[in-house]
Amino acid sequence: MGLIFSSILAHPDACISPGTSLGDLPESCVASVLEYMDPQEICKVAVLNRAFRGASFADFVWESKLPLNYELLIEKLFDNFPSNLCKKDIYSWLCRLNSFDGGTKKAWLDKRSGKICLLISSYGLAITGIDDRRYWNRIPTTESRFRSIAYLQQTWWFEVNGEVEFPFPAGSYSLFFRLHLGKPTKRYCRQVCNSEHVHGWDIKPVKFQLATSDGQHATSQCYLREPGSWILYHGGDFVVGNPNVPTKVKFSMTQIDCTHTKGGLCVDSVLIYPSELKKSLKRF
């Protein structure tokens, strides 16, 4: 093998004939190259020349970026989806924050990796006592993707449940609760956190539970801390094996020790994120 390469390297002129470079590649070859690049790289490179531009519209390139069960996803997320779109457009549709289930949930594809992310608003959660204005209030705020959060003034029984049935593509996912200790208010046009009523979270930890329709369970406990900033509390992980069947995920967050009251908590949403991309979630 060494002989072969040395013979080739010995005649460099013989190898390289003029007129063949990256710019001369036919569109089909360029498309094969693009298949191995990220979607964002493909778009960047599409301005290079005509062959690259044409290749960036190739269906098979984008089909490899879409999740395997994208047709099921389209069915779930959109009511009347145009059927004559090229795969690139389908990808861009799915990358938007698509609302479904009456606006209580949002789903989108992560642009770089093509993995699905899900966000469930406080409207889509079953919060015990949400209708009782002594305990819970809904505050409109710009700090939430859903423009309103649920604020807990005080309660003995803290329980937040939720469930979602979604055709997740195969892979492993992590569930997070987006919580904030302290009431966010606006003073002089600036966001200020009012931590006066935060109490009771350091006595006992909050219990997080997760269960899926195919029998996976996860439980964890955690003290809520750091008033004044939005924190994603990890609720559990689950793995989806079969993308063709919608997976049902049930999750809950409870602190039902009735010896003490707790309050001053904002519940924004529940985030289901692919586990591989967890590291990019420093602030959400």
Add this chain to the structure above:
Amino acid sequence: MWKPSRNVCKKIKEIMLSVKLILKLSSLLVLSNNQLQKPLLEMFFILFSLNSLRLEELVLYVDYDLKFLGAVRKVWWPLGRLRKKLYCNAVCHDHRSAARVMSSPSTISPFASATHLYHTFIFSYIALSSLNTFRFLSSNIVQHCTVFILREMKSYIWLQTTDGSIQQVEQEVAMFCPMICQEVLQTGMGSSKNYAIKLPPRVNPAVLGLILEYCRFHQLPGHSDKELKTYDEKFIRLDTQGLCQLISAADSLKLRSLVDLTSRALARIIEGKTPEEIRETFHIPDDLTEEEKLEPLRNVTGDPRIRLLNRLYERKRKDLKEREKIKKADVAEELIDKRSVDDLLSFINGGDSDPKRVTTSKKKKKNRRQNDQPRNITSNSENENHGKALDSLKSESHNGQMQDVSSSIQASVMQDSPSATVLSNFDEEYVDEEMDPAVMEEIDREVEDFARRINSVWSERQGNERRRLPVFIHGDSFVARYTG
């Protein structure tokens, strides 16, 4: 021994009597021994017709021509060592069909031992064909089997590159390329120097050598996955030009595995670089015209950002078109500027109003500025001269039209409040659905402010120096125009 059904016989006869096929295959075997020719020929018939025969028919066919089997014996016996290799490569999944073959009456025949290899061969084929991927595997298997049979014959295929040079390559190596394989099987070319297969233009001799090395390594069945991987990684260590040549040659020869390998390597090279860097490093000429770059994006999702971007592109396109038109007009006319200083000054005074609008360059009005330029042009289209005048304001060098310009502007624009008039002109004529009234008002206010400031400066200057030219924020081209 059971008789095959009439349908099967008919089918087999059809195939065997297909004259074209015989001719094609015999050209393949022209170098082979006469004794080997007939049975090998019929062997090929089996291979290529297997796709259309069902499993049971195949079993029957095995028994059909004992004479054939007898002839095969002489061929297969010395090829006993190939049997082991066949076993290694055949994945036996379907035991039932294998048992069926083995229990068929032909196994009791006197040629049983000699035809064992033949049976093994068919057995492995049947086993593989009972997998779901039969359709996709079959052509590979055909190729594979062909390779095995032909290896002992050491025959060569002749290939001709575009520069005219003809070389001969071992058959099994060349047949690894689907395109060459197809050529050989369909047209029967490549069997001699005179009938060499013409390779596609993108394959030059050097890169052909590389590809044949790749084929030579990969068509040998004994390599482990790790060995193949190491070989591939070493193989791909070429510079970008070499890789490009390799990928286009492999693409024209339809060698999918090599195309994938090379694509991955090229992708690794390109990714992470900005388009400018790539253009510089690889000397890619930018063959997209300005117009193509400004083509509106398909806004399928109703994204507001794309909508704005498309509007911006529209303005830029209009701008481009106007510039082109002016350039053409330029070439036609070339008059000399003979105006007096007074004319110039009055023209400048009158022309004041337009650049003012242009020079409102607040950050968020960046888009608007683009608006302004074509707006200036479009809104005055009714007065052609005036329109031309404004065009010349925006473009580069044409002293020629100044004469017309100055007079027309003097005529149409009042001296005391040039800005107001021109503003009102604009407000009436221009229709832009994206400009909501609030934004318009803001622009108007800014422009008036600016106009007031400029006017005060001007009146001061007029007293002092007549020849002094104004320096506007975006007046670079403006200044150049008048000093030139």
